[in-house]
Amino acid sequence: MLVVSLAPAADGAKYASALGVVTSMSQARPLNVGLIGLGTVGSQIAERMLTWGPQLSRRAGVELCLQKVLVRDVTKRRTIDISPDLLTADPDAILDDPRVEVVMEVAGGDEPMRSYIERAIQAGKHVITANKVVMAKHGPELLDQAAEKNVDVYFEAAVGGGIPLISTFRTDLQANRIESVSAVINGTTNYVLGRMAAAGLSMADAVREAQDAGYAEADPTEDVGGYDATYKLAILASIAYEIKVRPDEIYREGIQGIEPVDFRYARELGYAIKLVAHTQRHTGRVEARVHPAMISLDHPLARVEGAENAVFVEGDLVGKVLLMGQGAGGRPTASAVVGDLIDLARSIRRGVQSRPSFSFDDRIGVVPIGEVKTRAYYRIRVDDRPGVLAAIGQVFAEEGVSISSFIQKDAWSHDMTAELVVTTHPSLDASLQKARERMERLEPVHAVSSFLRVF
Numbered sequence: 251m252l253v254v255s256l257a258p259a260a261d262g263a264k265y266a267s268a269l270g271v272v273t274s275m276s277q278a279r280p281l282n283v284g285l286i287g288l289g290t291v292g293s294q295i296a297e298r299m300l301t302w303g304p305q306l307s308r309r310a311g312v313e314l315c316l317q318k319v320l321v322r323d324v325t326k327r328r329t330i331d332i333s334p335d336l337l338t339a340d341p342d343a344i345l346d347d348p349r350v351e352v353v354m355e356v357a358g359g360d361e362p363m364r365s366y367i368e369r370a371i372q373a374g375k376h377v378i379t380a381n382k383v384v385m386a387k388h389g390p391e392l393l394d395q396a397a398e399k400n401v402d403v404y405f406e407a408a409v410g411g412g413i414p415l416i417s418t419f420r421t422d423l424q425a426n427r428i429e430s431v432s433a434v435i436n437g438t439t440n441y442v443l444g445r446m447a448a449a450g451l452s453m454a455d456a457v458r459e460a461q462d463a464g465y466a467e468a469d470p471t472e473d474v475g476g477y478d479a480t481y482k483l484a485i486l487a488s489i490a491y492e493i494k495v496r497p498d499e500i501y502r503e504g505i506q507g508i509e510p511v512d513f514r515y516a517r518e519l520g521y522a523i524k525l526v527a528h529t530q531r532h533t534g535r536v537e538a539r540v541h542p543a544m545i546s547l548d549h550p551l552a553r554v555e556g557a558e559n560a561v562f563v564e565g566d567l568v569g570k571v572l573l574m575g576q577g578a579g580g581r582p583t584a585s586a587v588v589g590d591l592i593d594l595a596r597s598i599r600r601g602v603q604s605r606p607s608f609s610f611d612d613r614i615g616v617v618p619i620g621e622v623k624t625r626a627y628y629r630i631r632v633d634d635r636p637g638v639l640a641a642i643g644q645v646f647a648e649e650g651v652s653i654s655s656f657i658q659k660d661a662w663s664h665d666m667t668a669e670l671v672v673t674t675h676p677s678l679d680a681s682l683q684k685a686r687e688r689m690e691r692l693e694p695v696h697a698v699s700s701f702l703r704v705f
């Protein structure tokens with residue numbers, strides 16, 4: 251039977267009860283939650299908890315009470331209607347308060363948030379975080395600590411915003427040996443590349459447009475340089491294979507070198523260009539890399555548009571699974587965080603940890619990029635004269651790289667140069683790079699203007 255809670259059992263419950271939170275008869279004690287961060291994501295979490303309390307609590311089976319919210323500046327104007335009494339600038343007000351059982355961290359950055367999460371775990375509090383930097387760099391250690399303390403760390407929102415990824419790996423795909431995960435997981439770069447492809451914009455103009463549309467930060471380096479995608483892939487690979495994959499072990503390349511003409515040539519060859527995060531199981535090792543790539547127009551990732559994200563998983567039992575949706579934004583991300591809270595509340599109510607704790611295998615390493623086998627696309631500016639094709643063909647042959655197509659594209663009479671596009675069959679990445687370096691030293695070659703891996 252469900253009733254409206256009238257008498258708060260703890261101080262913090264006054265807000266919840268004032269909102270008429272519905273709770274189960276069998277569960278008198280509310281679950282007190284401390285929120286760290288009240289920005290884009292935190293505001294949406296707080297608003298959902300404060301305005302949709304009865305529905306959330308009914309689903310959780312326990313009254314959910316927002317006890318305190320940690321911010322930097324308590325005087326700052328907020329985008330939501332929230333009691334000033336709930337705000338604090340003192341982390342101890344959450345981390346040292348024994349009534350707070352769950353800490354939700356949506357402030358971001360490495361420190362002090364890693365320390366706050368660790369303190370919360372050591373104090374026996376459950377943690378829910380959207381922090382990809384902390385989870386990518388320190389996730390395995392924090393999860394180990396949480397297992398020792400018999401508390402949970404949830405981090406659905408750290409990868410793919412509102413797309414249910416972590417829970418899918420943690421529950422629905424558990425019967426599988428995951429073979430590979432390929433993802434378009436950074437909305438900013440996908441928006442930028444999409445605008446370059448559709449409108450022929452330069453990279454600089456497309457980034458400016460993304461900033462104006464609110465899809466890119468004032469400093470877009472984290473996204474454009476592939477760092478954000480690398481953090482997310484480190485988390486996905488660690489969860490998929492139950493090994494410790496660090497962001498600095500992942501090969502990373504940003505989208506900076508791509509020019510509008512590459513989209514034209516890609517389309518003619520039947521490809522889209524995306525920033526791809528890819529990990530694949532090998533015997534005793536895994537491949538993990540983030541770089542721009544040409545993807546066949548038939549592949550589901552080629553159709554991911556704008557700021558959307560998509561993750562394509564292959565498991566030995568399930569086969570292929572595609573997960574797609576809004577990878578960022580306050581509301582989708584709050585959906586993931588509050589979803590985690592409800593799941594956690596249910597497990598606390600049942601007196602069990604609902605999730606299996608991870609055991610991360612330290613022995614499995616990441617394959618160096620040079621040993622990865624991939625196809626490639628080269629765009630080469632050369633003198634438009636006889637013998638050039640033979641010289642280039644010889645370099646590929648000597649490096650053991652088999653050519654798939656060799657096409658002369660645009661030619662310019664004013665300087666007697668031409669553009670060649672070469673695609674290869676799968677070869678060792680080290681050989682592809684060596685061929686690139688050697689071609690750049692050939693006398694009739696002006697530049698290898700573009701090198702992209704073909705996915």
Ligand SMILES: NC(=O)c1ccc[n+]([C@@H]2O[C@H](COP(=O)([O-])OP(=O)(O)OC[C@H]3O[C@@H](n4cnc5c(N)ncnc54)[C@H](OP(=O)(O)O)[C@@H]3O)[C@@H](O)[C@H]2O)c1
Pocket residue numbers: 286287288289290291292320321322323324326355356357358359362380381382407408411577578579580583
């Ligand atoms: N935005 C998204 O679309 C999105 C998507 C997925 C994941 N995430 C992750 O969610 C987290 C939050 O992102 P966001 O976009 O909501 O950030 P944001 O808008 O910049 O908000 C950050 C909030 O944290 C507070 N804060 C920052 N440092 C603090 C500190 N040292 N002590 C106390 N409070 C502090 C800020 O307080 P003040 O308000 O007082 O300045 C602010 O309320 C990040 O980890 C991010 O990677 C975000």
